[in-house]
Amino acid sequence: MFGVLRVRDYRLVATGQLLSSLGDWLLLVAAPFFVLRLTGSTLATGLSLAAETVPALLLGPVAGVFADRWDRRRTMLTTDLLRAATVALMLLVHHAGQVWLIYIALIGEASFSQFFAPARKALIPTLVGRGPRLAEANSLAALVSGTVQLVGSPLGGALYVLVGFAPVVAIDTGSYLASAALIVAISRRPAALAPQSLDGTALQRFASELRVGASHVRSTSGLPILFSVAAVFFFGNAALTALLVPYVGTVLHAAAGTLGWLFAALGIGYLAGAPLSRALTARLTPRTITIGSLAVLSAVFAATFNTHHTTWDFVLFTLIGPPAVCFLVTVDTFIARHTPDHLLGRTSSAYGMAQAAATLVGMLTGAVLGQQIGIGTTMNLAALAVAGSAATALLIPRHNPADKLTADEPSVSVGS
Known part of the structure; x- marks a missing residue:
């Protein structure tokens, strides 16, 4: 898995991802606490969390089109600088009447991230190829994500308590600037993308490019089913996530610190899942990995939320990470291997x-x-939804004509 780090340009991108993601997690924990301290309002605190989710729904299609139009490296550099400037706005907040600036900053940061993420995902295959190193890169990204989740959440809370909100904001701002500097150092200049059609108005051209991306998702063998599988999984997973706090408080009768330990256990599982996903991707088909990982995950979910014992839940939370990472890495790799370079931005944004x-x-x-039928019953239904995603994955074609071509494609040389 770490062999992909021998590719210098990918190493720069991965380091930037680590730094900026860590800064994000620090702020993700500190910002709601800061809003709560200033306003005393749980509604205002909730809005600070919701502000991060809205841009993904509103800007996803737009960001995908432009990620395929623009130079991906320059897009990443520009959005990193814009995110740094946006986050720095929070340094101006000192009392409750200025909290709206935090909402603006969070929405702006998340909005620019919608352009950064598809550009980064589309750039990776250009740097490492679509062969074995692509799976290595996606597995390593999962390892980075798990590490950041394991370290960032408790560290963000600790820094907020020890040094206050402003230093946490400064660290996040600096992480974006560091990421931008690393992107500047990328030596590889990918070939220019095919020029877009100049026929019609700007809106008509945009709609045409959007339709081309949607057509690719619909017509590529296995991709529509995989999107459906992922949607069902994310639905069930989110239903469980929404009930974690009530579960810890009313079912386990535990304090808030227990939730932090459970998230730490989840991070440990993510760390273990990264090398496992790399090994399985090299040996099994995407269909087999998808069905198996989601089936195991649904069983672990069912066991976790019916045990009602803190110690056992800690152990079981570590078991959530490996199958979850295997599924997520498989989806990312499948999308990259079955999507032409000029459509990767739109396809990643659609996902x-x-x-x-x-x-x-x-x-x-x-x-x-x-609230209506109870926490335990709802969590069991959510686990069944994840099992349903595994059943839906049975519809993925057993043999995909593109699999052999992409899997056998050699990756780029380490000196690129």
Whole structure:
């Protein structure tokens, strides 16, 4: 898995991802606490969390089109600088009447991230190829995500308590600037994308490019089913996530610190899942990995939320990470291997939008049903939804004509 780090340009991108993601997690924890301290309002605190989710739904299709139009490296550099400037706005907030600036900053940061993410995903295959190193890169990204989640959440809370909100904002701002500097150092200049059609008005051209991306998702063998599988999974997972706090408080009768330990256990599982996903991707088909990982995940979910014992839940939370990472890495790799370079931005954004929509609906459904029919019953239904995603994955074609071509494609040389 770490062999991909021998590719210098990918190493720069991965380091930038680590730094900026860590800064994000620090702020993700500190910002709601800061809003709560200033306003004393749980509604205002909730809005600070919701502000991060709206841009994914509104800007996903737009961001995908432009990620395919623009130079990906320059897009990443520009959005990193814009995110740094936007986050720095929070340094101006000193009392409750200025909290609206935090909302503006969070929405702006998330909006620019909608352009950064598809550009980064589309750039990776250019740097490492679509062969074995692509799976290595996606597995390593999962390892980075797990590490950041394991370290960032408690560190963000600790820094907020020890040094206050402003230094946390400064660290996040600096992480974006550091990421931008690393992107500048990328030596590889990908070939220019095919020019877009100049026929019609700007709106007509945009709509045409959007339709081309949607057509690719619909017509590529296995991709529509995989999107459906992912949507069902994210729905069930979000319903469980929405009930975690009530579960810890009312079912486990534990304090808020227990939730932090459970998230730490989840991070440990993500760390273990990264090398496992790399090994499985090299040996099994995407269909087999998808079915197996989601089936195991649904069983772990069912066991976790029916045990009602803190110690056992800690152990079981570590078991959530490996199958979850295997599924997520498989989806990312499948999309990259079955999408032409000039459509990667739109396809990645479509996947991100499906994820955001399913997550939002799942959270709302979990919250409502948890109130109406009970936490335990709703969590069991959510685990069944994840099992349903595994059943849906049975519809993925057993043999995909494009699999052999992409899997055998050599990756680029380490000196690129």
